[in-house]
Amino acid sequence: xxxxxxxxxxxxxxDDSERQHAMPPGHRPGLRHLVEILLxxxxxxxxxxxxARTRLEVALAYPGVxxxxxxxxxxxxxxxxLRLPARLLSQLTxxxxxxxxxxxxxxxxxxxxxHGMGVVIGQTAxxxxxxxxxxxxxxxxxxxxxxxxxxxxxxxxxxxxxxxxLGPITLGDDAQVGANAVVVKDVPAGAVAVGVPAQVRFPHTxxxxxxxxxxxxxxxxxxx
Numbered sequence: 001x002x003x004x005x006x007x008x009x010x011x012x013x014x015d016d017s018e019r020q021h022a023m024p025p026g027h028r029p030g031l032r033h034l035v036e037i038l039l040x041x042x043x044x045x046x047x048x049x050x051x052a053r054t055r056l057e058v059a060l061a062y063p064g065v066x067x068x069x070x071x072x073x074x075x076x077x078x079x080x081x082l083r084l085p086a087r088l089l090s091q092l093t094x095x096x097x098x099x100x101x102x103x104x105x106x107x108x109x110x111x112x113x114x115h116g117m118g119v120v121i122g123q124t125a126x127x128x129x130x131x132x133x134x135x136x137x138x139x140x141x142x143x144x145x146x147x148x149x150x151x152x153x154x155x156x157x158x159x160x161x162x163x164x165x166l167g168p169i170t171l172g173d174d175a176q177v178g179a180n181a182v183v184v185k186d187v188p189a190g191a192v193a194v195g196v197p198a199q200v201r202f203p204h205t206x207x208x209x210x211x212x213x214x215x216x217x218x219x220x221x222x223x224x
Contacts (some may be wrong), residue, residue: 064113
């Protein structure tokens with residue numbers, strides 16, 4: 001499980017050069033471990049997308065996987081102090097996939113970006129393990145000040161298509177954000193945020209029994 005408090009503290013503390021040197025929990029230096037993480041990303045995409053037929057198809061044709069793999073590399077370059085190459089790689093990836101992930105963002109294991117076009121993940125964003133982002137979603141900021149200005153997502157968080165999660169807020173484990181919601185306040189673990197501005201609801205179904213891939217904005221029980 002991702003220790004969000006530790007990662008968030010590391011992204012807030014220190015000067016600008018230290019702030020972005022946090023490595024995701026569970027990640028270790030070395031090519032062999034990087035390959036292990038990349039294979040996990042491939043398996044996560046294959047498992048989550050019912051349209052995926054083979055892992056080879058996912059590896060060759062899924063821009064969300066390509067963007068995530070490029071970020072794994074650019075983040076390590078950023079961590080090693082090679083910031084210009086890291087930024088150039090991230091911008092090339094944006095051009096090729098339509099997905100923009102700042103190399104300073106801290107991303108956990110087995111993230112799946114579905115379709116991916118228009119996804120933006122800011123520099124100080126922190127994403128836990130086993131999360132799901134749909135196309136058009138944004139993990140952005142609300143100010144131009146330095147320091148922690150992007151969201152922190154716990155484990156197994158789902159962000160629906162077109163949703164905007166803005167500012168240094170925290171979405172707890174198993175939180176869900178409906179399509180086109182605008183979230184500017186913390187969302188507790190297991191809760192659902194829908195609407196503009198987003199309203200927090202606590203569904204009757206426990207997170208472990210809830211369908212993670214169904215957009216909560218479509219479920220009337222969350223709206224009443």
